Amino acid sequence: MNAWLPWRPEARISPTVRRVIQRGTRFGSRFFSSIGLTAVLVALVLWLQPGLRAVLAARLMPVLSAAASTGPDVSRWLSFGVMRSFSTPTPRPASDNPLAQAADNAPDNADAQGAGTSLVPWTKLAPSETIVSDAQDTNVMMSVQQQNRIANFLSRRYRVAETPVDALVHAAFDTGHEIGLDPLLLLAVMAIESGFNPYAESGVGAQGLMQVMSKVHSDKFSYFGGTNAALEPLPNIRVGALVLKDCIARGGSVAAGLRLYVGSTSPDDGGYGAKVLAERSRLRDVARGLKVSINSQQTAMMQPVVQKTSAPAAAASASDAAVKPSTTVAANNDA
Numbered sequence: 273m274n275a276w277l278p279w280r281p282e283a284r285i286s287p288t289v290r291r292v293i294q295r296g297t298r299f300g301s302r303f304f305s306s307i308g309l310t311a312v313l314v315a316l317v318l319w320l321q322p323g324l325r326a327v328l329a330a331r332l333m334p335v336l337s338a339a340a341s342t343g344p345d346v347s348r349w350l351s352f353g354v355m356r357s358f359s360t361p362t363p364r365p366a367s368d369n370p371l372a373q374a375a376d377n378a379p380d381n382a383d384a385q386g387a388g389t390s391l392v393p394w395t396k397l398a399p400s401e402t403i404v405s406d407a408q409d410t411n412v413m414m415s416v417q418q419q420n421r422i423a424n425f426l427s428r429r430y431r432v433a434e435t436p437v438d439a440l441v442h443a444a445f446d447t448g449h450e451i452g453l454d455p456l457l458l459l460a461v462m463a464i465e466s467g468f469n470p471y472a473e474s475g476v477g478a479q480g481l482m483q484v485m486s487k488v489h490s491d492k493f494s495y496f497g498g499t500n501a502a503l504e505p506l507p508n509i510r511v512g513a514l515v516l517k518d519c520i521a522r523g524g525s526v527a528a529g530l531r532l533y534v535g536s537t538s539p540d541d542g543g544y545g546a547k548v549l550a551e552r553s554r555l556r557d558v559a560r561g562l563k564v565s566i567n568s569q570q571t572a573m574m575q576p577v578v579q580k581t582s583a584p585a586a587a588a589s590a591s592d593a594a595v596k597p598s599t600t601v602a603a604n605n606d607a
Contacts, residue, residue, distance in 0.1 A: 401521035482512025
């Protein structure tokens with residue numbers, strides 16, 4: 273066989289070539305092993321540190337968004353990623369997220385009803401005060417897979433079809449990212465207030481998923497075409513998020529903000545805040561892949577009723593000057 277080779281290395285060259293190949297193989301093995309170990313360590317640190325993960329995502333998303341706009345090839349490559357947009361969420365297609373059509377058509381509806389003036393973007397209605405870090409959306413940066421996991425859990429827990437719940441979950445994440453509020457907190461409030469029934473209404477007039485007082489917050493609903501939009505899922509989520517963020521900003525903490533949101537006139541909110549925070553904790557565990565029973569008990573509400581000025585949304589700053597009769601209702605507003 274050696275006779276067929278046109279060239280054979282000399283005896284003094286062969287050991288040198290062999291040593292070079294062996295050393296190169298060992299170096300490549302150690303080099304790529306170190307890269308793999310570094311990647312595993314970085315992934316572990318990001319998984320254990322949600323705040324660091326959120327900061328990194330916030331810095332990378334503008335770069336990725338700029339790269340996606342440079343050409344169709346880059347945009348198509350980025351579309352395979354599992355992370356949703358952090359700073360400027362991309363609207364989901366109408367066929368994929370039917371809730372997105374509500375806000376798109378709202379200004380035209382308002383003008384048709386005689387508003388006569390151009391409305392500012394709804395996000396401008398959010399309070400400018402900085403809220404506590406525990407309520408900010410920077411603590412929540414989840415993949416689409418994790419959001420779908422949450423939607424499946426909520427669908428089974430509250431016995432609602434998964435397709436509309438999935439749309440509500442994504443709408444909550446988009447809304448939270450747009451105004452800087454924890455999306456899981458929004459979902460927890462919806463769960464306790466209405467059980468994800470968009471047509472729920474309390475005895476004092478609180479309506480929809482977030483149980484917002486549409487008459488008190490008619491100025492906010494004007495962006496979506498008027499108070500009739502209170503029973504539409506997306507406008508109700510967005511107005512409720514504005515009210516909740518304002519309550520947290522004025523209260524100085526999540527617990528105090530929830531007490532203001534539910535409209536309690538005493539330091540004791542009847543257990544409402546504990547139920548909301550417990551539900552948010554469950555959703556966090558679900559997103560992490562932990563097993564959470566759909567029949568797990570919510571935090572027990574205190575039996576005595578509390579005095580409330582109105583339903584949850586009546587505590588926002590827009591209604592502070594209004595005179596509202598005191599109404600005795602349960603902490604959950606019959607939701």
